Amino acid sequence: MLSSAIVLGPQRRDPIVREAIEDLVPGRNSSVAVITAGWEEREGEDEELREHVNRPLINLKIWARVESILEKDKELREAVRERHVTWRRVQEIYRLRLGGLLGSTKELLRRGDGDPLFAVEEQDSWELVRGLDAQHMARVALIHADFAERIKPAERETVQKERRELEKQLADVSCLLVAGGHVGVLLHRMQLFDVCSLWGDRPTIAWSAGAMALSERVVLFHDEPPQGSSYAEVMEAGFGELPDFVALPHARHRLQTDDSVRVRMLSRRFQPARCALLDYRSRFDLRNGEWTAQPNSRQLSQDGLVEEVVR
Amino acid sequence: MSMLERLESALAGGPAAIRAILGEVEFPHVEGRNVTFLFDGEADEITLHHWIHGLPGELQFRRLRRSSLWVLQIDLPRRSRMEYKIGVMRGSRGELVRDPLNSHLARDPFGANSVVYGEGYEPPEWTVEDPEARKGTVEERHLDSKVFGDWRPIQIYRPARFRETRRYPLLVVHDGLDYLKFANLQEILDNLIHRLELPPLIAVMTQSLDRMKEYAADEQHADFIVKDLVPQMEDLLPLIREPSARAMMGASFGAVASLSTAWRHPGFFGKLFLQSGSFVFTEIGDHDRPPMFDPVVKFVNKFRKKPGRPADQVFLSCGVYESLIYYNRSLVPLLQETGMQVRVREANDGHNWENWRDRLREGLSSLFPGPLWHVYE
Numbered sequence: 168m169l170s171s172a173i174v175l176g177p178q179r180r181d182p183i184v185r186e187a188i189e190d191l192v193p194g195r196n197s198s199v200a201v202i203t204a205g206w207e208e209r210e211g212e213d214e215e216l217r218e219h220v221n222r223p224l225i226n227l228k229i230w231a232r233v234e235s236i237l238e239k240d241k242e243l244r245e246a247v248r249e250r251h252v253t254w255r256r257v258q259e260i261y262r263l264r265l266g267g268l269l270g271s272t273k274e275l276l277r278r279g280d281g282d283p284l285f286a287v288e289e290q291d292s293w294e295l296v297r298g299l300d301a302q303h304m305a306r307v308a309l310i311h312a313d314f315a316e317r318i319k320p321a322e323r324e325t326v327q328k329e330r331r332e333l334e335k336q337l338a339d340v341s342c343l344l345v346a347g348g349h350v351g352v353l354l355h356r357m358q359l360f361d362v363c364s365l366w367g368d369r370p371t372i373a374w375s376a377g378a379m380a381l382s383e384r385v386v387l388f389h390d391e392p393p394q395g396s397s398y399a400e401v402m403e404a405g406f407g408e409l410p411d412f413v414a415l416p417h418a419r420h421r422l423q424t425d426d427s428v429r430v431r432m433l434s435r436r437f438q439p440a441r442c443a444l445l446d447y448r449s450r451f452d453l454r455n456g457e458w459t460a461q462p463n464s465r466q467l468s469q470d471g472l473v474e475e476v477v478r
Numbered sequence: 479m480s481m482l483e484r485l486e487s488a489l490a491g492g493p494a495a496i497r498a499i500l501g502e503v504e505f506p507h508v509e510g511r512n513v514t515f516l517f518d519g520e521a522d523e524i525t526l527h528h529w530i531h532g533l534p535g536e537l538q539f540r541r542l543r544r545s546s547l548w549v550l551q552i553d554l555p556r557r558s559r560m561e562y563k564i565g566v567m568r569g570s571r572g573e574l575v576r577d578p579l580n581s582h583l584a585r586d587p588f589g590a591n592s593v594v595y596g597e598g599y600e601p602p603e604w605t606v607e608d609p610e611a612r613k614g615t616v617e618e619r620h621l622d623s624k625v626f627g628d629w630r631p632i633q634i635y636r637p638a639r640f641r642e643t644r645r646y647p648l649l650v651v652h653d654g655l656d657y658l659k660f661a662n663l664q665e666i667l668d669n670l671i672h673r674l675e676l677p678p679l680i681a682v683m684t685q686s687l688d689r690m691k692e693y694a695a696d697e698q699h700a701d702f703i704v705k706d707l708v709p710q711m712e713d714l715l716p717l718i719r720e721p722s723a724r725a726m727m728g729a730s731f732g733a734v735a736s737l738s739t740a741w742r743h744p745g746f747f748g749k750l751f752l753q754s755g756s757f758v759f760t761e762i763g764d765h766d767r768p769p770m771f772d773p774v775v776k777f778v779n780k781f782r783k784k785p786g787r788p789a790d791q792v793f794l795s796c797g798v799y800e801s802l803i804y805y806n807r808s809l810v811p812l813l814q815e816t817g818m819q820v821r822v823r824e825a826n827d828g829h830n831w832e833n834w835r836d837r838l839r840e841g842l843s844s845l846f847p848g849p850l851w852h853v854y855e
Contacts, residue, residue: 348854349853379854392850
């Protein structure tokens with residue numbers, strides 16, 4: 168777990184990373200490093216960020232490093248692909264079970280209206296949902312463990328070489344930035360180099376998918392997807408660097424926060440973790456296990472409301 | 479007081495009272511499921527012409543007392559869209575006009591109709607140009623068809639940030655030019671790709687020179703798509719050369735062309751998007767459609783006997799106000815029995831381009847799900 172971190176909302180249009188860096192590592196004009204692996208092939212398109220940050224910025228090019236390894240290492244490439252196929256199947260099966268459980272829980276929430284008999288059933292329902300989420304995380308962890316055991320990625324020369332380079336690059340850096348993008352790509356590519364261990368407990372700023380990847384669990388969500396289920400689902404465990412924190416980026420677009428049932432569905436499912444809405448200018452600060460927030464930062468309440476976070 | 483009652487009582491107040499209502503209220507006026515149409519003009523008879531299966535073809539307006547105002551009230555379910563024209567009879571001369579009180583128009587290859595929106599329906603915001611969405615491009619080309627022995631016009635949609643080094647899925651669109659003109663296909667692809675609801679893809683729009691023949695389950699047309707169009711596009715464009723990355727779509731006869739092409743070349747296309755397909759069939763005796771349907775009925779009858787497995791995934795949509803809804807509903811269990819993954823969407827709409835436009839988001843994103851669920855920029 169990090170002792171000192173800042174979590175932000177999206178940074179594309181109204182960035183506040185620079186202020187966050189100045190607050191986190193004050194009075195220093197040292198280099199910062201950034202991970203933009205979630206941007207995939209656009210990983211290197213960091214000009215706007217560079218200009219905004221206005222200090223030496225090293226892009227760790229994690230996505231490109233993995234691409235070049237996979238290009239050379241056929242066995243690893245195949246194993247990664249196979250792992251992805253297995254994960255997708257496991258996710259689909261989990262989704263099937265989740266739909267049933269959340270459907271009945273939602274009905275209890277809708278009809279309960281303060282009835283103590285419903286409240287008891289609702290509590291039990293949440294236990295089942297949380298149990299399923301935990302079971303799913305354990306299943307995905309097994310997929311990763313099996314992959315690690317069979318393929319031993321950390322022992323491969325190509326991986327070790329890139330890891331040594333990363334270690335060198337990170338040595339003189341004062342702060343690590345983890346940008347958003349595709350959360351699965353970001354998480355798995357960071358995992359390959361075990362970037363969190365390389366970085367250790369040093370100041371970190373993450374936004375959007377970056378914050379999701381650093382959390383204890385990655386929660387995928389959209390209340391109005393163009394097709395398919397709108398139930399939030401757990402993808403897998405994150406790096407566990409941000410305690411009791413569920414990152415919900417682009418909440419204004421992705422969540423129907425005026426729907427009290429939907430809000431309660433999320434906040435009650437993941438309690439005691441805080442369901443933090445990460446919109447433009449949202450900012451949550453972590454210091455030695457305690458969270459504070461900047462004005463206008465919001466979270467979901469257990470009562471089905473969106474509330475401003477009290478500092 | 480209902481709108482009809484308001485109009486009737488305003489008549490007593492004379493033209494000024496009527497004008498006051500017209501200035502204040504939009505017509506057709508929608509109150510729950512009640513829709514009130516109004517026509518102001520001297521005539522012998524006023525009728526409403528529409529294309530809703532299940533209602534009488536012409537609905538008579540009623541003259542309000544002896545004024546020049548004509549009124550008609552109908553029941554329209556929630557979230558419906560209804561296209562119509564007004565028939566004006568003066569003496570022995572009749573004409574069909576668009577509703578002068580209604581500014582909403584729906585365009586199609588034959589011109590434009592007035593359109594009324596039932597309660598709860600709004601044109602989806604993703605169907606209009608989003609200034610934030612990066613724009614793809616549409617290139618006009620001609621394709622040398624060995625099968626037809628002529629040159630065929632096509633349009634190629636390339637997504638924003640197109641790169642030769644990437645590989646893209648392919649969407650083949652029958653009546654593609656009409657989809658661009660009347661169903662905003664380019665804007666919709668731009669928007670859905672921008673919103674990550676679709677992956678960046680390449681769409682190839684085809685337009686037949688003799689649609690009623692070539693789209694009527696014609697073998698030559700199927701060969702044209704599979705032997706001319708796709709191979710030439712794969713030579714020209716960076717496409718993923720796999721059935722799972724190929725989709726074909728069309729509406730009405732275009733849906734028949736899509737299904738029959740896939741049926742004649744099973745497994746070549748992994749995905750089909752069939753909109754309001756003219757899948758007319760017979761159990762016994764002759765069909766009651768025009769002769770152009772003969773080859774369609776022959777094909778659908780054959781398909782029903784031996785459907786095979788034309789593709790892996792099908793998205794089928796149809797309006798419940800279309801006479802074709804019966805044929806489309808009948809097709810669904812058959813498609814499901816083939817083992818294909820089938821999704822169906824019915825809508826309170828008719829056989830028209832805006833119905834097909836409004837289903838594009840769900841249909842396309844169901845066949846080609848974008849990375850939305852995993853991307854948080």
